Amino acid sequence: MVKHWASGLSAGLILGVSTWMAPAQAEVDLDVVNEIRHEGLHHSQVMDTLDYLTDVIGPRLTGSPGMNKANEWTREQLESWGLENARLHGFDFGQGWSFDHSHAWLASPRKAPLIIYPRAWTPGTDGPVQGPAKRVKLEDESDLEKYAGKLEGKILLLDEPREIEKQERSPFHRHDDDSLENMERFPIPGEAGPDWRQRRVQMHHFREKRNAFLAEEGVLATVHISSRDYGIVRTGAGAAHDADAEAGVPAVQMASEHYNLLARLLQRDKAVEIGLDVKARFHDDDLQAYNTLAEIPGRGRNPEIVMAGAHLDSWHPGTGATDNAAGVAVVMEAVRILQAIGVQPRRTIRVGLWSGEEQGLLGSRAYVDDYIATRPEHEDEEQLALPARLRDATWPIEPLRGHDRHVAYFNFDNGSGRIRGIHAQENVAAMPIFENWLEPFHDLGATTVSSRNTGSTDHVAFDAVGIPGFQFIQDRLDYFAHTHHSHLDTRDHVERDDLIQSAVVLASFLYHAAMRDESLPRKPMPREPED
Amino acid sequence: MVKHWASGLSAGLILGVSTWMAPAQAEVDLDVVNEIRHEGLHHSQVMDTLDYLTDVIGPRLTGSPGMNKANEWTREQLESWGLENARLHGFDFGQGWSFDHSHAWLASPRKAPLIIYPRAWTPGTDGPVQGPAKRVKLEDESDLEKYAGKLEGKILLLDEPREIEKQERSPFHRHDDDSLENMERFPIPGEAGPDWRQRRVQMHHFREKRNAFLAEEGVLATVHISSRDYGIVRTGAGAAHDADAEAGVPAVQMASEHYNLLARLLQRDKAVEIGLDVKARFHDDDLQAYNTLAEIPGRGRNPEIVMAGAHLDSWHPGTGATDNAAGVAVVMEAVRILQAIGVQPRRTIRVGLWSGEEQGLLGSRAYVDDYIATRPEHEDEEQLALPARLRDATWPIEPLRGHDRHVAYFNFDNGSGRIRGIHAQENVAAMPIFENWLEPFHDLGATTVSSRNTGSTDHVAFDAVGIPGFQFIQDRLDYFAHTHHSHLDTRDHVERDDLIQSAVVLASFLYHAAMRDESLPRKPMPREPED
Incomplete structure (x- = not known):
């Protein structure tokens, strides 16, 4: 099903040199985009996923029975679409409620x-x-x-x-x-606050x-x-x-x-x-919380990994529809589309549906700790007396084997608004690549690559240890006015068209990240801030 | 306290001829307006009235204990400000809830x-x-x-x-x-719907x-x-x-x-x-409902009457703050201002705080029936089997003695938004007079005289029998978006500044209507519609 890959690559890219001069669409396989768009726009199942998570399962507070159901259901659902290695990844959390x-x-x-x-x-x-x-x-x-x-x-x-x-x-x-x-203007960072x-x-x-x-x-x-x-x-x-x-x-x-x-x-x-x-x-029968993981395996032994993620946990007064069943539905739909069109990616395409995001990105941080990079243990007693999530960061970052293998992470968690572009998170070397990847989605409103950082959700866990981690630019809709963490965060406030569009764009990003010859450019490794 | 009345009247007005050419302010006593503005803008009590009605008394469904409390409290309050003949006017209603x-x-x-x-x-x-x-x-x-x-x-x-x-x-x-x-453009009436x-x-x-x-x-x-x-x-x-x-x-x-x-x-x-x-x-201990009435008496025996009104009843999920404690507070404040500055009006200034408005303008209609005009009794059995409020209108209108004496009625019931002008309700002869009366309030945003009709509240009861009855043009605010008949119709959604402005404008309208030489022009008497 995958055709014409690597046709028309510019010399610069073949040489592995990022360049602002990359010709349009150099990195895009339009035949595959056709397949993604056809499957995603005309045969979408994104709302089925959303409906089940919100109406049937309901709120999914980390550690709650609702979250456990959601873990199990998403694992089964991903498995039923043919994803492999669908599993729950546990981490220490505390009690549910x-x-x-x-x-x-x-x-x-x-x-x-x-x-x-x-x-x-x-x-x-x-x-x-x-x-x-x-x-x-x-x-x-x-x-x-x-x-x-x-x-x-x-x-x-x-x-x-x-x-x-x-x-x-x-x-x-x-x-x-x-x-x-x-969004295309980058503000000079201020003094440390x-x-x-x-x-x-x-x-x-x-x-x-x-x-x-x-x-x-x-x-x-x-x-x-x-x-x-x-x-x-x-x-x-x-x-x-x-x-x-x-x-x-x-x-x-x-x-x-x-x-x-x-x-x-x-x-x-x-x-x-x-x-x-x-x-x-x-x-308090189980003090662990769980991420749902699953993947479309890449080629060979130990292929590199590209990931998409969204947090599955929510707050309790609504049904966590825009925060963040929307993101989960988009991420799941993106890999469903790729599976449906029969991609056989070079790199593994992995999905992470995180828990504990609302308590401080705990699930994505646990994943990063276990698979990508650790940090030195604290020795200070005062620090050790604190819950781990509240301790100071320690330095330097100690990469695990997965550090090299994780090529990119794409997150979706700013409500149900459609993708209008992507925050490059100051990774300017990735910007021309993203410009290319967005080209076939200009007609769907996805046009903008911003060099800006955005925070507050799970890509930060990756970015913090030097893995290219990104969050899309999304239309805000009434996310902050009405639904965010509120009793109105329910199914009715999700925009169907926007989720359908977002899943298609994300599927294409995942596909192209999984297929390009080079892995994605990285920023300099994070280092301890000066006092 | 009342000075310079009738100074500067135009020849046309002295002759009792309404004219579009009336010179600006011919009908306005600016010294009194000074007093009204000073009392109303700097010593307002409108929010005290509003707070008591909404927070302390709460919802005031017609016939409910809350409405009974509101009747009693408004009567006492008006009396305490020196109004006379403060009383409850009962009419047949049904059971409370x-x-x-x-x-x-x-x-x-x-x-x-x-x-x-x-x-x-x-x-x-x-x-x-x-x-x-x-x-x-x-x-x-x-x-x-x-x-x-x-x-x-x-x-x-x-x-x-x-x-x-x-x-x-x-x-x-x-x-x-x-x-x-x-609002200044009048739409030609359509065919009967x-x-x-x-x-x-x-x-x-x-x-x-x-x-x-x-x-x-x-x-x-x-x-x-x-x-x-x-x-x-x-x-x-x-x-x-x-x-x-x-x-x-x-x-x-x-x-x-x-x-x-x-x-x-x-x-x-x-x-x-x-x-x-x-x-x-x-x-069901008392099947009557009650309007609160009170007045600043006019001079001599049987003086003419100018009225201001607003409905005191509300729906039950909120506290009826914008619908219509706001109107009640404005009307009460207008007469408090007039009382405070010591007016001794030529005509009686009467306040009507209606009940049963939400069930079909029942209180204002009962007042009109009892004091202004009746209609022939039904003889048709089918009609008689219906509750009175649902029966067809009968013709002709039969004026009582009060029909001549009621010179004008001003209503306030479109939320808590400030007065931006007045609907002349097709009484074009009243328009130049209203233009004059609004002149000293242009700086407060009250500028517009519209010839249009507006409906759905108690001035309709007066207009329907040929008494000049008017509803102000008000800023809509979020009345229809949020508060109208909803659980959000509460104190927090009332705009203080707007109520203060409205009470001042209404006080001046009442004063000038009570003092002008001529009574207000009337439209032709309503007649039975052609089939």
């Missing part, structure tokens, strides 16, 4: 429902509870001292009320020529202390304001997932309109009483 | 919360209930026959699932020069039948899709409020994302089980 139902009500001074979702890894209420609401600030240790002995039986409102943000622009965003052109890792460690320690305090004081529950307005409940974790973490007391995130109401009633000196019922539980 | 709390959950094939609000005037569940969901169409009598004996114990999904509407434009809208200029009154009667009859059927069949509950997306639950009544109405079974409106999920799971042939818990009740 899941919830069935939660609801809340204003009981006094009047009665009304209040929209809430629980914060992950906090306990359920063990049936309905009701108590007086109290607004307190518990943001440092002096606050804890101040309130010791005064909070028993109370439901605490821990956040400031907040003015609703007016949606004076459309919440639904697609790139236009201007915004894409803007404040040490966010240290801040995160501090926050972790204080959360542990506060959770222990809340439980000891007999606080009934805590209430937090959603970080979105218009009734959208956006939430995350209320406690760490480590097996020995302080889970605290039931903690819920409330629609900002309802939270603000409670805060205003309290400000009026009204006695406010609220009720809560949260059915949630921990799962 | 209120709810404390409602929640729902998906029980199978997986567990998740479902966001719902009950439909008004349908029964509660008397504790949690759970049952199999079934999607059925019950839209005419043949559907009822088809399903007889087959629905016991089921929870019925009665609507088609619906694709989510993308918010590709800002949901927050303010008028600009173009849209205001557009289909007979909506007949359609409404048919719908009423079918709803009664369907509700009786659902109860007889032992249906557990019905579920309806919200007419808004993005988790916004917009709802109304699920049954009539007449004392002898068929209440049916518990009926709930569900967030469209959750409804669509259930519909998709059922389409997959999944056995879907859902649970509901709705705490709701009827109130």
Whole structure:
């Protein structure tokens, strides 16, 4: 099925020299692109995958039964399409958590429902509870001292009320020529900012202390304001997932309109009483989490590997549709297309459906640790006392055998918006190659190669150890306005056409990365930052 | 406090002849406008009124305890500001209804919360209930026959699932020069459309039948899709409020994302089980509803009357903040301002805070019936069998003594957006007067006099019997996108600055309408439409 490979390569590429002068389509096999487009645009199964993950399986919090089901289902599905070596890759995580139902009500001074979702890894209420609401600030240790002995039986409102943000622009965003052109300009990196890792460690320690305090004081529950307005409940974790973490007391995130109401009633000196019922539980039968891996094997023994990945885990209030069943469906569909058209790639095409992304890229980092590169062990006791994910990076990077073999990693995790191009992640030597690869998809809106870095998802785990790791430029749609980590992250907010387009572009990228003579250019190996 | 009244009137106005040539400000007392602006812009109490109505009293469904509280509180408040004759004006309505709390959950094939609000005037569940969901169409009598004996114990999904509407434009809208200029063009009335009154009667009859059927069949509950997306639950009544109405079974409106999920799971042939818990009740101790009325009396015996009004009743899922506590707060603030600056108007300035607007302008119509004009009694038995609100209009209009005395009625009920002008409701003789009255508020954005009609709220009750009744042109904001009849119709979605501006403009309109020599020009008396 694969035809004309390597026809028309420029002299520069044959010599293995990256060049800005590569003639258009030098690297693209248009016959294969025809096959990919035909299979992907006219016989797509991407929405079947998405529907099953979101509607049937539902939310997939790392370590939860939903995530376990998703691991198993994706493994079976990939296997059923003929991928090989479909397997689960386990790594140490901690306990799982899941919830069935939660609801809340204003009981006094009047009665009304209040929209809430629980914060992950906090306990359920063990049936309905009701108590007086109290607004307190518990943001440092002096606050804890101040309130010791005064909070028993109370439901605490821990956040400031907040003015609703007016949606004076459309919440639904697609790139236009201007915004894409803007992506082509590279901003000079600023001075190193404040040490966010240290801040995160501090926050972790204080959360542990506060959770222990809340439980000891007999606080009934805590209430937090959603970080979105218009009734959208956006939430995350209320406690760490480590097996020995302080889970605290039931903690819920409330629609900002309802939270603000409670805060205003309290400000009026009204006695406010609220009720809560949260059915949630921990799962500690298995402290590992799992990535789903599968591949279309390359030729010969120990072929090089090109990868596509997306995280399979999600938050719990919606069904993780745009974050990131969309990405999983696109990645799975890309390899389904390649399998359907019968590619026999030179390099292995491997799929990684990560777990623990939402807790800090844990699944992709575990994969990198196990297969690509390690780092020296910590010896500092303070560091060793921290959960591994919060420890400082150590240097130098110690490549494993897989370091040479992993040629490229492509990630999809910015909502369900279509691919408009790719972030080259400062790998300027890869840019002309990507320009070529995008050429047959200009008519589908994929046009732009940006030298910029983008972060916050699993390609970072690869990029951090010197493997070419990329995330596509996607249309944002209403990802940040509505769905990201919210109860609206559901099937209805996914754009079918965009997923179909994205799977086709990704399939072609994977194919061409797997087939080109040279492996992909690399950036200089990352080194320890100067202080 | 009132100075320079009638200074600078044009000859044309002194002769009582309306004219397009009236010189600017001929009808405006700028000294009084100074006082109104100073009191209203710098010492506003409009938000105190709004806060109390929404946060403390909460929703105010006609006939509910909340509405009764609001009637009493507004009466007391108006009295405390020195208005006279503050009273409740009762009219026949039917039973009240209120709810404390409602929640729902998906029980199978997986567990998740479902966001719902009950439909008004349908029964509660008397504790949690759970049952199999079934999607059925019950839209005419043949559907009822088809399903007889087959629905016991089921929870019925009665609507088609619906694709989510993308918010590709800002949901927050303010008028600009173009849209205001557009309001100045009058569209020629079209042919009479289909007979909506007949359609409404048919719908009423079918709803009664369907509700009786659902109860007889032992249906557990019905579920309806919200007419808004993005988790916004917009709802109304699920049954009539007449004392002898068929209440049916518990009926709930569900967030469209959750409804669509259930519909998709059922389409997959999944056995879907859902649970509901709705705490709701009827109130039939008093079958009347009440308008709150109060006034600043005019001079002499039987002075003429100018009125401002807004409806005090609301729907139940939010707190009726933009629909229409905003209007009530503006109207109350307008008369508070006039009282505070010590006006002694020539005409009585009366406030009408209506009930039953959401059920068909019932409160304002009852006021008009009792004080302004009646219509001949029906003799047709079929008509008499209908609730009065659904009967055909009869002719001719029979003016009462109040018909001459009611000079003008100004309504505020299009959300919390500021006044940008006024709909003259085809009363072109009033237009130059309104142009004059708006002049000192151009700097606050109130500029436009439109000859157009606007409908759907209480000025229609006055206009329908030939009393000059007007609704202001307001900025729409996100009234239709987010808050109208939805659970988001809460305090946070009200624009403070807009209410302050609106109260000032309305106060000035009331003052000038109360003081001008002539009463306001009238349109020809409405007459029976040709068939």
